[in-house]
Amino acid sequence: MIPAQIEKDVLIDAPVDVVWRVITEPDQIVQWFSEEAEIDAKPGGHGRLVFRSGESYQLQVEAVEPPRRFAFRWVQPQGSIARPENSMLVEFTLEPEGEGTRLRVVESGFDKIDWSDEQKASYAERHTDGWESLLGRLRDFAKR
Amino acid sequence: MSAPAVNEERLLEAVSDGSRRRVLDLLLARGEVTPTALAAELPFTRQAVAKHLAVLDRVGLVEATRHGREVRYAVRPEHLDVAVRAMARVAARWDARLAAIKRMAEADARARKRLTRRR
Numbered sequence: 416m417i418p419a420q421i422e423k424d425v426l427i428d429a430p431v432d433v434v435w436r437v438i439t440e441p442d443q444i445v446q447w448f449s450e451e452a453e454i455d456a457k458p459g460g461h462g463r464l465v466f467r468s469g470e471s472y473q474l475q476v477e478a479v480e481p482p483r484r485f486a487f488r489w490v491q492p493q494g495s496i497a498r499p500e501n502s503m504l505v506e507f508t509l510e511p512e513g514e515g516t517r518l519r520v521v522e523s524g525f526d527k528i529d530w531s532d533e534q535k536a537s538y539a540e541r542h543t544d545g546w547e548s549l550l551g552r553l554r555d556f557a558k559r
Numbered sequence: 560m561s562a563p564a565v566n567e568e569r570l571l572e573a574v575s576d577g578s579r580r581r582v583l584d585l586l587l588a589r590g591e592v593t594p595t596a597l598a599a600e601l602p603f604t605r606q607a608v609a610k611h612l613a614v615l616d617r618v619g620l621v622e623a624t625r626h627g628r629e630v631r632y633a634v635r636p637e638h639l640d641v642a643v644r645a646m647a648r649v650a651a652r653w654d655a656r657l658a659a660i661k662r663m664a665e666a667d668a669r670a671r672k673r674l675t676r677r678r
């Protein structure tokens with residue numbers, strides 16, 4: 416019913432090592448992801464992201480292979496070890512392409528996580544973006 | 560309400576395009592409208608609007624009805640079930656994040672090129 420993963424990629428006109436730093440260094444992460452970021456970028460390392468909404472997530476680093484692959488699990492309850500049943504896996508892969516970098520992100524685990532549809536919906540509901548208002552209207556429309 | 564089976568991947572693909580979301584958004588605001596009326600309010604040609612509507616129609620997000628000589632479109636929200644909407648939002652967030660990463664990395668690469676040239 417629910418797609419198992421989200422895959423997105425983008426071609427960036429910058430070398431792989433530059434992109435690698437943007438996705439792994441806390442002072443850069445706060446410019447594209449969360450308001451606050453702490454991360455111990457080594458396999459098994461822990462981290463924390465705090466969003467504008469005040470919500471905070473712990474990260475568990477799964478793979479660090481500079482400058483090609485960076486993966487972490489997140490959204491597990493505070494203080495617990497991340498497992499497929501309680502977390503999502505986010506994997507970044509970087510491939511040189513021409514003079515630039517193909518950056519791919521895969522967020523997976525929607526099919527394995529032990530959540531109800533409501534929890535999944537509310538997960539998606541958080542950290543709002545421009546989409547939110549459109550989808551809010553869609554939802555209202557659907558209720559009519 | 561039981562919605563007919565939907566191919567979620569195609570659905571996500573259909574709504575992952577910014578222009579199509581604008582068409583969808585406007586359809587929601589206006590109710591039942593013709594492609595010409597939509598095009599008048601959007602910075603797209605009537606042909607482009609028709610193309611977006613065709614994609615949205617194929618995945619079942621909109622529905623066309625004929626009124627005499629004109630065809631009007633309306634949204635079929637029953638296909639946007641909770642989970643699919645949730646996934647679409649998660650996917651859209653990644654789009655925004657990747658766009659930000661791209662901007663940052665490219666600005667950094669440009670700055671470095673300028674530095675190298677100066678040396």
